[in-house]
Amino acid sequence: MSKQAGEITLPSGFSFDYRHLYGEQMVNSRDIAAISERLAAAHAAVKHMRATGEVRGHLSKDGQPERVLFTQLPYVRPGNLNSPASIARLKEFGQSLQNNVHAIISFGIGGSYLGNKVLFDIGCGEFWNSKGTEERRGYPKLYFSGNNMDPRRTAELIEHITYEARTTACHGTYRVLLLVISKSGSTLDTMSTFMVVYDALKKANPAIEVQVAAVTDPAAGAAETLLHKLAVEQGWPLFSVPDGVGGRFSVFSEVGLVTAVGTGFDIDAFLAGARAMDEACRTDDIWSNPAMLNAALKYLAAARYGRNIEVFMPYGDYLKSVAEWYVQLLAESLGKRTDRSGREVLYGRTPLVAVGTTDMHAQTQQHQDGQRDKVVQFIKIANWQTDPVIPDAFPAAAKLSQMAGLRLSQALDAAREANAEALSQDGRFNATFILPAMNAYHLGELLYLLALSVAYEGELADVDAFDQPGVEAYKRLLGPMLKQLHGK
Template sequence: MSLKLKSGFTFDYDNLYGEGKVTEADLKSYEEDLKKAHEAMKVMRETGFIRAHLSKDGEPEKVLFSQLPYVEEGHLNSPNSLKHLQELTDHVKDNVDVVVSMGIGGSYLGDKVLFDVQCGAYWNELPKEERNGFPKVYFSGNNIDPRSTGDLIHHLENESKILQYHEKRNLKVLLLVISKSGGTLDTMSNFMVVYDALQKFPGIDVEVVAVTDPNMENQTLLKKLAIEKGWPQYAVPDGVGGRFSIFCEVGLSLAACIGFDIKSFLDGAKDMDKACQNDDIWQNPAMLNAALKFAASEKHGRDIEVMMPYGDYLKSVSEWYIQLLAESLGKQFNKEGKEVCYGRTPLVAVGTTDMHSQTQQHQEGKLNKVVQFVKIENWANDLEIPNVFPEAKKLADISGVTMSEALEVARQSNADALASNKRYNACFSLPELNAYHLGELLYMLAMSVAYEGELADVDAFNQPGVESYKRIMGPKLQALKAAKAAK
């Protein structure tokens, strides 16, 4: 059983729904709740209103992520904002040598997805001509790690020396700093360390682009710095939580630096949003996905979701999804203030890699998991396994097929084995790994958690648990600083 869109995007739920799995009766029991959830999505699209949603300051706040696929005047993504992004593309292409993307949470995870899909692991090793004039890209600000930050600084210093030797010019480095407030400890500590260090190297020219809160009336710390220093600015808009921000300038600013097809990405998200406006659950990918996963958790105890894409460069998609699911649905209280401690636990896996590490647990461990596969149907550059050693029968037996065919046989075998032992699993299929289909997949997952939030009666758009440690961490840092000053 599967749901297939005109684009070719497919949700195969045969191993998740039916006898011995999530049943028709299970979904029937949620019929009224699903109608209410679907109506809530309509209201969200039209007004930005989500019942009981408040900002971290306790104020009413719109939810605007469903607006992002639509490039229109007055929207967060508008013709002018895309033109502004094109200006960044025009600036970095053939002019900037290195971009360091500095962010954490959605400001890192979303950007890493776009980089992996567009560029792959060896982008920085390619000659500039093969990168079509686009810069090398490094990531920082996603941990407060002195070794990795120091290694990055040392590497860029060496890059500058090599460039001076061969081309007799300075290395041009752009720091893309992403923080709504400008007070994010992880990101801003890395930024200050790297910015200060690079300024001291005579062979490096440093520039900064700030991605921050655009509000001019109550300017954030990073906003004030950007104005004072004359740094170009892009927006971390109100109404878009970090885990949804890949579809706005938070993600699209990095996309602009690597030649990623922003229009196709947003078109894929837009077409998925239109599919998700269908009130028939069997034709609405996000509502169906949410309902099946919710029922699997609440009625069958399958409250762990293993996101297992098949392909190395899709691992970051799994990591992005982990934040989306964890922050959106892991809530202590429901919308009425009742303690419910709801949430499904997400886990990262990659096929075939984790078939040799995690699958033993998936196959024979506790009956508490749904394994969600992602597969690519047509790979851009497929390779046939050659019969290099015909005298070795075991090796000869695996030759004559392409790597993608072998990859899919492995995935199907995993799915069949799991299903044969009452292990729930499902598969999202993308016709190709490109910007359009990536937009479809990520948007469907984002809309799914919005639906599930309504089914579970929790606010899928706040993150009070994250604020808890921040309130403790601030005073601890001040006390540490005071103790050091007293010595």
């Protein structure tokens, strides 16, 4: 690991550049010194969580003590949530779909959708479903549903799958795997759309072979969920939504990995990246620990300087889903009414999604000239797998000709640097995560850093980063409303 003023760089090349967030007129050494005891306590708490799963004051939604186990997920060991046997079973499942299943529809919401969409976007990209079977190496097309109860899109997804079945009918039976992800087995958004699609495809003409796999709470007996019981009765393959892993952290578990193996995503490299980040963040030296430093700087930016909004702005289209995943992570983990003593604190930054360069033409006006209440977090890809050169297609047009000869990545990064510098010159805080490449390993590093950062910040703010009582409030109202509708 190398350290220089304003930057931490890991052996992999992953960097956290905080030059526009730390210094005079920004979060500074005096601010860090003022919370040195709390930083030490936060690091000790995270260390204890790693070792035991215990988080001070944390209870499940049922009010029972609950361990927090997401830090175990990068380590593939016998007895762990991800074991050699479970990883081997996931890979076998993925291989069973190769050259056998035409399409997967993944049903999930929250972390069961957002994390899976990240892995799909980075591993496959927007045009995966338009590629031929050979280009996809025999892996299925992949669609997402269950993340909303939108009648039009659900109906159009069914129409699209039945159209695909008709166009391939001369080549044999069209096979669809419905992958339904719900810990409780009664998630309204997920289960309602799953049942609509399941029923429609079972009745489709021409015939479609519908297969189902379920990802749910592994408990059997009295604690068995509706989905677990249904899967056992129907003989569907079962995978686990593990206890001790909230949905927003579940991308490293079977919840995310089971979708990923269906497209050939490198889950070994993904977990290895997360593991390397966890190991880098075991030090109590804040200037060598990117997760603790990221948490401390943003906590202080809010507490001392009123920066209560975090704009997460990756430079790259396929990273937009990372920003959307992070919105849930930050909002559910740190948006808390009370601290651990029950005192009302109304804590947490409001997270916003932006994409560079797209939103430089939409949001940057507000970032630059609006209230100084934001931290902007950029993501840079250092090396792109493909990187076209801008041609001199119209030499007579001087302004266009000036662009010629640059690679698209050079123009993209120049725009990011200009944005960062303009914000900084006007006292507007920002920082950059730099990924050496857009691949499974560095994605694992990034997502794990962000997950561990909220654990650290929860300790600094003295809030429970692992519950979500605000979500339960609307659920208590929704149940009776649905019963009234059913009665009518």
